[in-house]
Amino acid sequence: MKKVNKRNRKLLSPAESLSQDDDDTTFDAILVTRSELGVDEEMKKDAKDALEQELHVEDVRGELFVGNLRGLSFANYKVDQADLRARVDAQDKKIASLEVKNASLEDRVSSLTSSLDAYKLLRNRFISTFKRDKLANATEVDRRIIAEGNGWAHGGDAIVDAELYQGMGGRRDPIAFKKLYGMSPGDVRMISHQPTIDILNVHAAVIASQDKIGIARFYTLFAEFVNLFRESGEGYDDSYLNGDATDVTRAYWSFLNCIKDEVTN
Known part of the structure; x- marks a missing residue:
């Protein structure tokens, strides 16, 4: 040779x-x-x-x-195979992200009514029912809210729920909100990044559900994502899915990919 x-x-x-x-x-x-x-x-x-x-x-x-x-x-087959694997990995991540977004949107759309006031009542009932069934600290006001109608919201809606805490007549139980979404109402109102909102809504839907059960790792990975996201940049830097991967990026994908295995019905 x-x-x-x-x-x-x-x-x-x-x-x-x-x-x-x-x-x-x-x-x-x-x-x-x-x-x-x-x-x-x-x-x-x-x-x-x-x-x-x-x-x-x-x-x-x-x-x-x-x-x-x-x-x-x-x-060149070796190069072609490596490129194909990279494309498959990218597609898997895209599919996982779309599945979470779809679940979040389905939960929100299924709860919407033609009346904004009626929808806010549903959202109020969602938080009050969570306090009654999961936190065991519902107040008389919560019980009155629950009794005011027959409609039920079964999923999270971080944006609308955060609005319920504004104004003189707003809710006064931010701890319950933070249990659901991992952040305070004021912090959520600063967020407009849809992938982040989807993650918060999925967590709220699971923790408040009577049918879905999140395994411990589900809640651990969610808390890690929220903590890293809170500390990123000058606080809540939503560029973590753009450019080079960061700790927030990795925490996001770890939580996203665990949902199918760490949540049971």
């Missing part, structure tokens, strides 16, 4: 190779031919012809390959 001088990319003869022991460059040789099925002698001739074809040198991701033109196309 001949050597290749990596500096000038030419094939060296055996004599030249011996004189350049200091440049001990090795390579993979790939020679490929296409042959019709037939008698052995004809197939051997095709193989021999391939060996006599002009050889070329090519770098494939830092590895040196030598071969005829058909053979070098096979060397």
Whole structure:
């Protein structure tokens, strides 16, 4: 087998190779031919012809390959496979993100009514019912809110729920809100980043549900995401899905990817 001088990319003869022991460059040789099925002698001739074809040198991701033109196309298969794996991983992340967004939107749309006041009543009832069923600290006001209608909101809506805490007649139980969404109403009102809002809504839907049960890791990963998000940049930096991955980015995907395994019905 001949050597290749990596500096000038030419094939060296055996004599030249011996004189350049200091440049001990090795390579993979790939020679490929296409042959019709037939008698052995004809197939051997095709193989021999391939060996006599002009050889070329090519770098494939830092590895040196030598071969005829058909053979070098096979060397690129490694690159094609790596690119395909990267594309599949990217698609998996996109699908997971879309599934969470879809679940969040379904919860919100299913609860909407034609009247904003009626919808706010549903949202009030969602928080008060959570206090009664999960926190066991519902007040007389909560019980009155629950009794004011038959409609039920089954999912989270961080944006609208945060608005319920504004004004003189607003709710006065921010601790219950923070249990649901991991943040205070005031902090949520500063957020307009939809992927983040979707995450908050999914957490609220699970923790308030009578049917869905979140495993401990579900709540741990959510808390890690919220804490890192709160401390990012000057506070709640929502650029974590743009550019290079950060700790917030990794925490986001860890929580997102755990939902299908860490939540049971």
